[in-house]
Amino acid sequence: MTGLSRLAGLGGLVSALLLTAAAAHAQEAVARFGSDRDTAPLILRTTTDVAVLSPAITAFLRAHPDLGLIYEQWGSNALYAVSQADCDAGRAGADLVISSGVQQMIRLVNDRCAAAWTSDATASLPPDLRWRDEIWGISREPAVIVYNRRLVPPDEVPRSRFALLDLLRPEGSAYAGAVATYDIEESGLGYLFAFMDSQEASTFGALMETFARTGAVATCCSAEIIAGVGAGTYRIAYNVLGSYAALAARENPDLGLVLPSDYTLVLSRAAMLPGPESPRPQAGALLDFLLSGPGQSAMAQMNLVMGTSPDQIEPGDADNSVPIRLIPLSPTLLVAMDTAYETRFIARWRATFGR
Amino acid sequence: MPEAPPRPAASLSLAARLALGITALLLVGGLTLALAAFAYGRAAAREAFDRLLVGAANDIASAIAVESGRIVVDLPVSAFELLALAQDDRIAYQVRDVNGSVLTGYRDLPRPPQGAQFYDAVFRGEPARYLRLTRRFAERAVSGSVEVIVGQTLRARTDLAYDITRKALYGLAIGGVAMLALALLVVRSALRPLDRLARELSERDPQDLTPLVANAPREVAPLVGAVNSFMARLDRQLDILRNLISDTAHQLRTPVAALRAQADLALSEPDPTRRARVIERIHKRSVSLGRLLDQMLSHALVVHRTGSVRRESVDLRDVALDLVEAGDHPALAGGAPLTLEIGAVPVPVLADPLSLREAASNLLSNALNHGRPPISVGASIEDGMHLLWIRDAGPGPSAEVRAALGQRFQRSAAAAGQTAGLGLAISHAVAEAYGGCLRFDLVPGGFRAALVLPGEGTPP
Numbered sequence: 001m002t003g004l005s006r007l008a009g010l011g012g013l014v015s016a017l018l019l020t021a022a023a024a025h026a027q028e029a030v031a032r033f034g035s036d037r038d039t040a041p042l043i044l045r046t047t048t049d050v051a052v053l054s055p056a057i058t059a060f061l062r063a064h065p066d067l068g069l070i071y072e073q074w075g076s077n078a079l080y081a082v083s084q085a086d087c088d089a090g091r092a093g094a095d096l097v098i099s100s101g102v103q104q105m106i107r108l109v110n111d112r113c114a115a116a117w118t119s120d121a122t123a124s125l126p127p128d129l130r131w132r133d134e135i136w137g138i139s140r141e142p143a144v145i146v147y148n149r150r151l152v153p154p155d156e157v158p159r160s161r162f163a164l165l166d167l168l169r170p171e172g173s174a175y176a177g178a179v180a181t182y183d184i185e186e187s188g189l190g191y192l193f194a195f196m197d198s199q200e201a202s203t204f205g206a207l208m209e210t211f212a213r214t215g216a217v218a219t220c221c222s223a224e225i226i227a228g229v230g231a232g233t234y235r236i237a238y239n240v241l242g243s244y245a246a247l248a249a250r251e252n253p254d255l256g257l258v259l260p261s262d263y264t265l266v267l268s269r270a271a272m273l274p275g276p277e278s279p280r281p282q283a284g285a286l287l288d289f290l291l292s293g294p295g296q297s298a299m300a301q302m303n304l305v306m307g308t309s310p311d312q313i314e315p316g317d318a319d320n321s322v323p324i325r326l327i328p329l330s331p332t333l334l335v336a337m338d339t340a341y342e343t344r345f346i347a348r349w350r351a352t353f354g355r
Numbered sequence: 356m357p358e359a360p361p362r363p364a365a366s367l368s369l370a371a372r373l374a375l376g377i378t379a380l381l382l383v384g385g386l387t388l389a390l391a392a393f394a395y396g397r398a399a400a401r402e403a404f405d406r407l408l409v410g411a412a413n414d415i416a417s418a419i420a421v422e423s424g425r426i427v428v429d430l431p432v433s434a435f436e437l438l439a440l441a442q443d444d445r446i447a448y449q450v451r452d453v454n455g456s457v458l459t460g461y462r463d464l465p466r467p468p469q470g471a472q473f474y475d476a477v478f479r480g481e482p483a484r485y486l487r488l489t490r491r492f493a494e495r496a497v498s499g500s501v502e503v504i505v506g507q508t509l510r511a512r513t514d515l516a517y518d519i520t521r522k523a524l525y526g527l528a529i530g531g532v533a534m535l536a537l538a539l540l541v542v543r544s545a546l547r548p549l550d551r552l553a554r555e556l557s558e559r560d561p562q563d564l565t566p567l568v569a570n571a572p573r574e575v576a577p578l579v580g581a582v583n584s585f586m587a588r589l590d591r592q593l594d595i596l597r598n599l600i601s602d603t604a605h606q607l608r609t610p611v612a613a614l615r616a617q618a619d620l621a622l623s624e625p626d627p628t629r630r631a632r633v634i635e636r637i638h639k640r641s642v643s644l645g646r647l648l649d650q651m652l653s654h655a656l657v658v659h660r661t662g663s664v665r666r667e668s669v670d671l672r673d674v675a676l677d678l679v680e681a682g683d684h685p686a687l688a689g690g691a692p693l694t695l696e697i698g699a700v701p702v703p704v705l706a707d708p709l710s711l712r713e714a715a716s717n718l719l720s721n722a723l724n725h726g727r728p729p730i731s732v733g734a735s736i737e738d739g740m741h742l743l744w745i746r747d748a749g750p751g752p753s754a755e756v757r758a759a760l761g762q763r764f765q766r767s768a769a770a771a772g773q774t775a776g777l778g779l780a781i782s783h784a785v786a787e788a789y790g791g792c793l794r795f796d797l798v799p800g801g802f803r804a805a806l807v808l809p810g811e812g813t814p815p
Contacts, residue, residue: 111479112445331445332432335435338459341428
């Protein structure tokens with residue numbers, strides 16, 4: 001958190017007032033952007049750190065000087081809970097919701113909590129990144145392997161899941177106990193990545209088995225994991241959100257990133273306009289801006305929109321392209337939200353990490 | 356300056372009528388087809404997407420297992436991938452344990468109707484289609500039916516139904532345009548013979564009244580036939596006119612030559628008494644010539660009328676009555692008695708009354724001039740023929756003369772200043788024009804000249 005907050009100041013774009021998370025609500029932080037005179041400011045609820053999205057928000061408000069915006073930063077589970085409660089109460093609660101807990105957003109749309117919005121910007125999205133004209137993918141963020149350059153010699157850098165398995169295989173491997181990943185009970189994003197991994201490859205079983213055997217560490221939240229790798233607590237972190245890792249790598253040259261060459265999961269943060277009434281046009285305009293060229297490049301500044309070979313990301317193998325598995329905005333993600341499924345999945349995972 | 360004759364109001368062109376008809380047909384057909392296609396599309400979409408429901412429900416049902424005495428569901432992603440084929444539709448699902456408690460899925464789904472497999476209900480305020488499936492378990496710990504309910508909203512179904520309807524209408528539109536084009540083409544090619552006929556007629560020599568030879572379609576043949584028969588009538592009329600002119604010239608040449616000779620004689624006659632006699636002869640001649648001219652005009656008139664005037668129903672008794680009542684016949688100056696003999700039964704024929712009257716009048720003149728009073732005029736029906744007759748008390752002309760009576764024109768008669776020949780010719784022409792003849796016979800009480808005509812309604 002602290003590193004990212006510093007980054008916000010570094011960007012110099014934020015005229016925001018950061019409040020502490022303790023203030024009455026469950027949100028982690030609240031910031032106000034734009035005009036103070038706007039009596040009905042837009043309410044944006046998102047899991048994204050203020051600092052990461054602020055360049056895009058600022059750019060949008062530059063074109064709408066009369067508009068005010070309240071930025072609420074939430075944890076993904078809390079955001080899902082509050083959105084669900086708002087939906088059940090038949091109110092919108094916020095004007096725009098952006099979450100990395102894509103499966104939760106899909107569930108909200110399936111529960112008829114979102115309003116429809118169509119524009120040229122939404123229409124130009126690929127089919128995988130929109131559903132029902134009620135939910136749209138606004139970012140492209142790979143799930144990467146992060147390592148500490150001081151602790152992992154170049155020839156041991158795992159370029160793929162198989163390489164990671166090979167590193168951990170030897171009895172008494174130096175990496176045993178030094179590999180971290182998301183605690184999927186704590187992190188909705190970690191759960192989503194694990195769920196997609198379980199769909200995508202047979203390596204998932206082997207990975208779980210190996211993590212269990214070598215005593216891998218499951219912990220919460222991107223920032224903590226990245227900081228842990230930077231500080232040398234962990235040598236390697238698996239399935240870390242690339243956008244945050246790349247930002248941190250700007251600060252800490254010890255951090256190295258790898259796009260796994262067998263396949264790389266790519267997350268697209270989901271945006272929706274909460275229903276039941278039709279959305280405020282300003283909220284739609286903000287969505288359209290985020291999807292537009294200027295919006296995308298503002299997000300790209302903060303690595304929310306990454307190509308497969310940006311500066312910080314080292315190519316997996318000799319050739320630069322890695323197979324991309326975009327997490328589609330599709331109702332198949334409802335399976336991940338199924339309580340019975342989640343309970344069983346987490347029970348298996350918990351057995352792995354010995355909790 | 357005479358005004359140009361008004362053009363006949365052009366009625367709607369055949370092509371336009373056809374286009375109108377086909378368009379109306381297409382509209383009605385399109386509407387019917389749209390309804391039918393939509394009904395079909397809906398059924399087809401329902402069937403197609405119901406299969407997705409079946410597939411998904413089976414997937415889920417087969418993923419239900421009994422683990423350590425409890426029912427567990429390991430929800431398969433493949434089931435949701437199947438349902439996601441209906442791209443924009445929301446998915447409802449529910450799995451119920453043997454005791455009816457909800458194992459997983461949406462808790463607030465509407466309950467299925469008793470015994471229904473597929474059913475329509477609402478999913479969170481949006482209409483949806485559901486499938487209910489049961490799987491029986493008979494194990495030591497668990498016994499009973501596990502219920503799987505899968506549903507989805509109707510967007511994809513509606514889209515497919517509309518899509519099918521739209522495509523059917525596209526097909527109809529293309530077919531309609533083709534039909535219209537084809538119909539216009541056929542009309543144009545069918546009417547081409549008419550154009551050719553028109554061209555042939557307009558390029559024809561005015562004197563040429565020979566029939567048209569046209570290989571026209573059967574539908575146009577009556578028109579060609581009508582044109583041809585019209586031209587044939589025209590030709591006949593022209594023939595009659597030509598005859599009339601040549602006859603008239605012939606008729607007039609002799610009397611005019613005689614008149615001239617008499618006039619010459621009168622000029623060179625010094626003796627007043629003899630000149631007076633000559634002049635008297637000139638007078639007699641010119642009176643006779645005048646009568647001849649009258650008759651020739653009357654002949655021309657009759658011939659013209661029989662060829663051109665519409666026939667109407669005429670009672671011959673009326674004609675006879677008219678004749679008697681007119682009483683202005685020049686030959687009646689003598690005051691000879693004229694009697695009418697008609698019965699109570701009508702004697703109707705189809706003819707031109709004026710022509711009939713002219714014919715009868717000529718017969719009457721002959722009787723007055725050549726017969727012996729008393730003279731009777733009558734109408735009667737004999738042997739199915741309708742007669743208009745004139746009878747005098749005389750013996751009639753000799754047998755040879757009678758045989759020659761009624762032949763067209765006896766120039767000698769005219770040359771002699773007598774007009775009986777021409778009068779009979781008129782009567783004869785009238786009788787013939789209406790499908791009858793002249794009959795002369797000796798009857799009890801004298802000599803009878805009759806116009807014999809077929810009755811109205813009997814074929815000639």
